Amino acid sequence: MKAAIRKVAVFVEETHTEMDRKIAPPTRRAAAVAVIENPFAGKYTEDLSDLMTIGEELGELLTTKAVAALGIPANTVESYGKAAAVGENGELEHAAAILHPKLGAPARRVLGKGAALIPSNKKRGGLGVVLDIPLGHKDAAFVRSHFDGMEVRLNDAPRANEIMVAVAVTDSGRPLPRVGGLTKDQIKGEDGLR
Amino acid sequence: MPEVRIRKRLTVLEEIFHEGGPVVTTPLKRAAALAIIHNPYAAKYVPDIAGFMDDLKPLGLSLAKTLVDVLGGDPKTIEGYGKGAIVGSSGEIEHGALWHVPGGYAMREVLGGAKAIVASTKKVGGPGTRLDVPITHINASYVRSHFDAMEVGLNDAPRADELLLALVMTTGPRIHARVGGLKASEIKGEDGLR
Numbered sequence: 296m297k298a299a300i301r302k303v304a305v306f307v308e309e310t311h312t313e314m315d316r317k318i319a320p321p322t323r324r325a326a327a328v329a330v331i332e333n334p335f336a337g338k339y340t341e342d343l344s345d346l347m348t349i350g351e352e353l354g355e356l357l358t359t360k361a362v363a364a365l366g367i368p369a370n371t372v373e374s375y376g377k378a379a380a381v382g383e384n385g386e387l388e389h390a391a392a393i394l395h396p397k398l399g400a401p402a403r404r405v406l407g408k409g410a411a412l413i414p415s416n417k418k419r420g421g422l423g424v425v426l427d428i429p430l431g432h433k434d435a436a437f438v439r440s441h442f443d444g445m446e447v448r449l450n451d452a453p454r455a456n457e458i459m460v461a462v463a464v465t466d467s468g469r470p471l472p473r474v475g476g477l478t479k480d481q482i483k484g485e486d487g488l489r
Numbered sequence: 490m491p492e493v494r495i496r497k498r499l500t501v502l503e504e505i506f507h508e509g510g511p512v513v514t515t516p517l518k519r520a521a522a523l524a525i526i527h528n529p530y531a532a533k534y535v536p537d538i539a540g541f542m543d544d545l546k547p548l549g550l551s552l553a554k555t556l557v558d559v560l561g562g563d564p565k566t567i568e569g570y571g572k573g574a575i576v577g578s579s580g581e582i583e584h585g586a587l588w589h590v591p592g593g594y595a596m597r598e599v600l601g602g603a604k605a606i607v608a609s610t611k612k613v614g615g616p617g618t619r620l621d622v623p624i625t626h627i628n629a630s631y632v633r634s635h636f637d638a639m640e641v642g643l644n645d646a647p648r649a650d651e652l653l654l655a656l657v658m659t660t661g662p663r664i665h666a667r668v669g670g671l672k673a674s675e676i677k678g679e680d681g682l683r
Contacts, residue, residue, distance in 0.1 A: 300506055301505070301506055301507055301508065302503055302504060302505045302506060302516075303503070303504045303506075303516075304501060304502065304503045304504070305500075305501070305502045305559075306499065306500070306501050307498075307499065307500045307501075308497065308498070308499050308643075309497060309498040309499075310496065310497050311495045311496055311497060311498065312494065312495065312496045312497075313496070321498075364500075364502070364559075425644075446643075446644040449503075450619070450640040
């Protein structure tokens with residue numbers, strides 16, 4: 296593996312009630328986060344292809360871990376998202392190199408499908424920086440009940456020469472969706488949008 | 490007695506491979522299990538609250554079992570533990586103290602009779618408050634390599650009338666422990682201290 300991993304963290308959240316209303320079954324979501332060495336920290340490097348390869352590795356690893364943490368068949372995942380935080384000696388473009396060129400394909404292989412764009416964000420930050428991973432339905436981006444976000448943070452990452460990379464998956468949308476729009480039972484799931 | 494009303498649960502699993510030193514093949518694992526529950530005593534002074542400790546026992550057991558499960562399923566591999574609570578702003582610190590007995594009892598039960606006092610901390614705080622849960626060796630509090638802590642928290646908890654209850658377990662010493670003191674291999678494991 297090209298990625299030099301210092302640590303991996305997996306978060307699983309279950310919502311059992313919201314505003315005193317029972318959520319049955321609970322809505323569940325998981326995020327897997329890897330903290331890796333940034334091979335290009337501290338200098339400008341034109342060719343970022345090593346980070347693209349790392350993104351490919353992490354796409355498989357993190358998606359697999361997040362799905363395993365939910366304990367559901369991979370093809371029943373409903374929404375997903377990804378995010379990265381670059382330590383202070385790195386460049387925003389380093390996060391882009393991990394997230395965008397190659398991370399999606401292995402993630403979709405794990406899930407069996409994933410017609411929709413994987414919503415993402417990125418930032419540079421210090422130890423304890425908060426990542427708000429955007430979430431969207433994996434086959435139809437317009438499914439309004441599944442627009443969501445999951446916050447993750449690790450107190451000891453990213454160090455200056457590190458990058459924190461996260462993939463989140465869910466088995467559901469928001470706990471009490473009621474703002475209309477496209478619903479998951481209406482989707483075609485072909486163009487990634489509807 | 491008040492019922493235990495769970496709004497949300499969170500589990501966090503960390504796998505640590507190195508922290509700048511030698512990379513290990515079997516990572517140190519640390520896990521936290523959190524429950525966000527309604528605080529039945531919020532917004533008023535209630536003299537008699539101790540009965541709620543019994544009501545919390547099943548939740549304690551459930552969180553403790555979850556921890557053993559996410560750490561691989563074998564209670565014998567658990568070497569460190571700790572517990573903590575965050576009380577929402579309409580509660581008092583004493584409500585956090587309700588967690589001492591059921592939290593500690595649950596981990597001892599699941600681990601088959603650990604000897605050491607369960608290190609703990611608590612505070613009053615709002616949503617997003619972070620808690621550094623202290624960790625010590627399960628059978629001998631003085632084992633220096635196992636003094637550790639895990640930061641936990643959730644962006645949307647605890648609300649004013651909620652309690653955030655946490656249990657933490659680990660599978661070993663700090664990743665590069667080397668400051669001497671009592672070693673895990675030297676303990677008698679009788680008095681819970683050495």
